[in-house]
Amino acid sequence: MMMSLLLGLALLAQDEPAWKNVTSNVGGETWGYAGVTLLAAVPDRDEIIAGVSEQGLWSSVDGGATWKKLGGPEIKHRPHQILFDPKASRTFWVSGCYGAGIFRTNDGGATFRRLGKVDHVDGVAVDFADPARRTLLTGLHEQERSLMLSTDGGETWAKIGDRLPEDSNFSTDPVILDSKTFVINAAGWKKGKSSGIYRSADAGQTWAKVSELGVSGRSLLSNGTIVWPALWGSGLVKGSEKGASWAKLSGPAKTSPIALPGGRIAALADQQLYVTADEGATWEKLGKPLPVKAGGIVYSPKRKSFYAWRSSDKKSPDAIYRWEMTE
Numbered sequence: 001m002m003m004s005l006l007l008g009l010a011l012l013a014q015d016e017p018a019w020k021n022v023t024s025n026v027g028g029e030t031w032g033y034a035g036v037t038l039l040a041a042v043p044d045r046d047e048i049i050a051g052v053s054e055q056g057l058w059s060s061v062d063g064g065a066t067w068k069k070l071g072g073p074e075i076k077h078r079p080h081q082i083l084f085d086p087k088a089s090r091t092f093w094v095s096g097c098y099g100a101g102i103f104r105t106n107d108g109g110a111t112f113r114r115l116g117k118v119d120h121v122d123g124v125a126v127d128f129a130d131p132a133r134r135t136l137l138t139g140l141h142e143q144e145r146s147l148m149l150s151t152d153g154g155e156t157w158a159k160i161g162d163r164l165p166e167d168s169n170f171s172t173d174p175v176i177l178d179s180k181t182f183v184i185n186a187a188g189w190k191k192g193k194s195s196g197i198y199r200s201a202d203a204g205q206t207w208a209k210v211s212e213l214g215v216s217g218r219s220l221l222s223n224g225t226i227v228w229p230a231l232w233g234s235g236l237v238k239g240s241e242k243g244a245s246w247a248k249l250s251g252p253a254k255t256s257p258i259a260l261p262g263g264r265i266a267a268l269a270d271q272q273l274y275v276t277a278d279e280g281a282t283w284e285k286l287g288k289p290l291p292v293k294a295g296g297i298v299y300s301p302k303r304k305s306f307y308a309w310r311s312s313d314k315k316s317p318d319a320i321y322r323w324e325m326t327e
Contacts, residue, residue: 018288019308019321022064026320027052032078035312036319037096039298040082042108043089046302049109050309050320051079057094057109063303064322070109077101080122080141081173081218085133093154095124097141102154115154123173123218130179137174137182137204144193147171147184149204160204169193175219175226175243179203183243187214187231195231199243211246213237218296220257222265225279227257236267238280249280256296266306268297273306287323294321 026036032054040049050058050067056075058067077099085091090108093115095101101121103112120141127135136154139161140146145168147161161171170188177183180203187195195214198207214231226239227249236249236257253267253274260266266275267283271290274283287306294308305324312319 019290019323020064021318021320022060022307022322023316023318023320024060024064024067026050026058026060026064026067027055027315028069029315031055031312031315032098033313034078035314035316036295036309037079037311038082038296039307039309039320040084040092041298041300041302041307043084043086044302045089046300048298048300048307049082051082051094051096053078054099057082059109063305063324064307064320071105071112074100074112074114075103077120081124083124083126085126086128093124093126093136095121095138097122102136102138104154116150116157118148118157121148125174125176125182127176127179135176135179135203137176137184139170139172139174139184141172142170142188142190143172144168144170144186144188144190147174147204163204164198164207165194165209167192167194168198169195169214170216171198173215173217173219175221177221177242181242183226183239185215185228187216197228197237197239197243197246210244211237211239213246213248217255220259220265222257222259223263223279227265227267227280229255229257236280251276251280251283253280253283256294258297258299260299261301266297266299268294268308273297287325290321292318292321 034053038051057070077096079096083093101118102115121138125137136150145161148157149160168186175183182200197211199210215228219228252269257267273286275286297308308321
């Protein structure tokens with residue numbers, strides 16, 4: 001049944017229109033270095049959010065035709081990740097480097113509050129098993145053994161990265177599976193440092209290396225597994241058994257794994273979108289190639305659309321694209 005649905009989706013995509021440039025007025029008149037650094041689809045709304053370097057977050061509710069700045073001037077970093085609360089999508093966290101690190105909103109981005117005094121961060125993880133959302137993890141940008149822990153909702157932070165091996169590489173993108181089970185990557189360009197994946201079963205007190213594979217960037221939690229991009233765009237890695245077991249996925253997909261309805265996963269290979277219905281065992285092409293090499297993709301169920309973005313060293317007229325699927 002699932003494979004038939006996947007095949008039908010792939011065949012339907014053959015006749016779909018091409019990707020449409022929807023950069024429009026996002027980011028305002030000037031952008032910081034790296035330009036558009038992320039997109040996020042609000043789970044239960046026809047709304048897409050773009051993060052623009054030094055220009056904060058921008059929202060579109062018309063498929064990217066127009067964009068409106070969220071919040072005030074407080075977010076000036078280079079956005080790295082947006083994490084929505086699964087129980088209330090108007091609450092989300094945004095992290096970023098080259099500035100104040102983590103902010104939270106409870107009103108969909110009308111206002112933001114900075115969490116603690118942590119700066120220059122990459123990924124952020126929240127323990128969603130705790131209704132109070134007290135436990136958070138974050139990793140500092142391009143810094144080894146940099147993992148930080150908060151147990152008071154982000155008000156204060158303590159470094160726990162020094163519990164990782166001294167030769168481990170950058171620890172930037174944490175994952176929280178439950179109140180006791182944390183996973184962190186170690187990967188980067190630092191010479192003399194080793195790559196791998198580390199897991200803690202005691203809330204970060206001790207860590208065990210569970211894989212030699214180097215992974216980096218935003219991961220996907222899907223059906224109890226973790227799908228993570230391997231370093232340097234060399235493919236995807238899948239973790240199972242609550243992060244205790246890891247394997248490199250075969251097939252063409254390389255970057256930006258995202259969840260689709262029906263338990264499917266989409267990912268990029270250069271400029272082509274691929275989709276799998278069997279957790280990466282097989283992949284099918286989906287739609288026409290992108291006109292540019294994208295930094296990542298997201299999917300909006302409400303609009304039935306894929307969005308893709310690419311970063312740039314300055315303001316660009318073609319940084320965001322949308323592909324709206326027809327019925």
